[in-house]
Amino acid sequence: MFQKIEQCTDFIFRLKASEYKGEPLQSAHIILNVLGNPEQKTKFIHFAGSNGKGSTLNAVREILMEHGLTVGAFISPHLERANERVTVNKQPISDADFLRIANMLARIIEEKLDGKFPSFFEFMTLIALQYFSEQQLDVALLETGIGGRLDSTNVVTPEVSVITTISLEHTDMLGGTYAEIASEKAGIIKTMKPVVVGVKNTEALAVIKETATNLCASIYTLGEQFYVEKKTGADFDYISNMKIENIELAMVGDHQISNAALAITAANLFLPAMDAQKVKNALQKAKWEGRFEQVRHNIILDGAHNSEGTAALIDTLKKTAPHKKVKFVYAALQDKDHAISIELMDEAATEMHFTEIGLPRAATAEQLFEQSKHANKFCHKNWKQLLDEEMERLADDELFVITGSLYFIAEVRSLFVKRGWIE
Structure with a gap:
């Protein structure tokens, strides 16, 4: 077992490809079952997309925290320490909790998977899900790694799903067309659970809409069910069932306006009684390191x-x-x-x-x-x-x-x- 956090992270950083060769997500389900299914004890908002999912997640976090909620978040990659990937109200998981849960997982892997560890990202996802189940959270925000359908975060049933954008990336794993990649990202949509979409590519959007329809999931698409109106300068108005005027962002760029609109919509679906001024206050604080x-x-x-x-x-x-x-x-x-x-x-x-x-x-x-x-x-x-x-x-x-x-x-x-x- 791991004695020190450095020993633990050095080991799991080397788990680049899974040694466990079972069906996708099978090892995660085996481990979660032994843990008592912690993924069923927390409410989630799930984020997928080629770009913007981290910034959108961060904006949702700020909005919900501004309304007094306790918010967990699982993000990637980290900038300095692996602990940054698992946070509650932006505070990283402690070394002690990280090490305790990692050792818990390692024991299960030795007993149930013959010591064949899953990938680094799957291991981190399991740490996050167990940690969140132990905290008194109102909601946890999960960012996918690659794709969605087979991503290790896709063991949850979220209250809201968010798909930001689709571009041709990871084509060796997700497919070579917008439609194929969209199909993988749309794998996070769940039956009768709303999905918020910022995708503009028509081929990809058609796949996402079809998936949502088949699952009886309400779909909220930027430019259809909610809108932004740019003002002079960097301000914009958000328009849907509620209107928020003169929103200022901490992040620059038109794409960040789109991300903010997705975040407002997702947060509002989770928390219908939102205060417009609190939303504006939150977005003025929503900075995301390493993005412009x-x-x-x-x-x-x-x-x-x-x-x-x-x-x-x-x-x-x-x-x-x-x-x-x-x-x-x-x-x-x-x-x-x-x-x-x-x-x-x-x-x-x-x-x-x-x-x-x-x-x-x-x-x-x-x-x-x-x-x-x-x-x-x-x-x-x-x-x-x-x-x-x-x-x-x-x-x-x-x-x-x-x-x-x-x-x-x-x-x-x-x-x-x-x-x-x-x-």
Whole structure:
């Protein structure tokens, strides 16, 4: 059994692929059954989508907390410590509770699964579900990892499901078309439980609507059952069965307005008697680290890990810093289609810098570099050296935009925290 938290996390971080070869979710159900089905003791709101699910979850959390609710959240990835993935009212699970539940799971795995551990993400999901069942929560918010139908979080029956966006990502696992990927994400929709949808792609939206209809699940789609009206500046109005005017966000970008609208709708379905002013107060506080996060005055961190996210990032840069020259730094995992993202950045950049992170699934700097057609492109094996050298010579009219995998953003952000650049 694990004696120290570092021993525990070092071990579970290595669980990249499941050793348990049973049916999908089978190991989770076996373990949960032994635990007394903790997933049945908590109310949930479940989030899936290619982009925006983390920001939307965070906004829902702020709204519900502003109304006095005790809110659990399971998110990924973490930025510094695995504990950040499991929180209650934004406070991470303690080392003692993490270690206690991890050892509880390890004993069950030894006895019931012949010691064949499930994946890291599934293990973390089980820690979260057990921990939430022990707390006096009003609701827990769950963010899927990949997909939805076979995701380890899909052992719950939520009060509300949320599907933010659909883009062509993880095509080796989820399918090569919008319809196939939408079918996997729509797997979180449950019978007679409402679903909130921000998906714009017509092919994907049709699949989600059909799934909802087949399950007698009420569907609330942005632009159909609820709307946003942009005001001058960054303010917007939210319109549905309730109207909230002049909402200001802590997050910038049109995509964040969409995320906020999804969050208001999901929160309102869970808590019908919402106060408009409390919603506005909450959204002014709803910041999400690593998503268009400004460091100093000329460095932006943004986990734009697919083409849809990259397009939103570039659109936000054009609107917030139209006269700045942009230098991109990009590192990513192999299981993504980088070509479109790199093409979009090539068009917007004055310089392109490619680097890599020390993960087994990481794309090499050379692999990314070769996909760029930019006249001023550079390849770096050591991202820390790259940042030190390039930030030293950054001009006043330039922006340094660090983007790609959220795992890369987490590592960079951790370095900036140590340097005192981020509190």
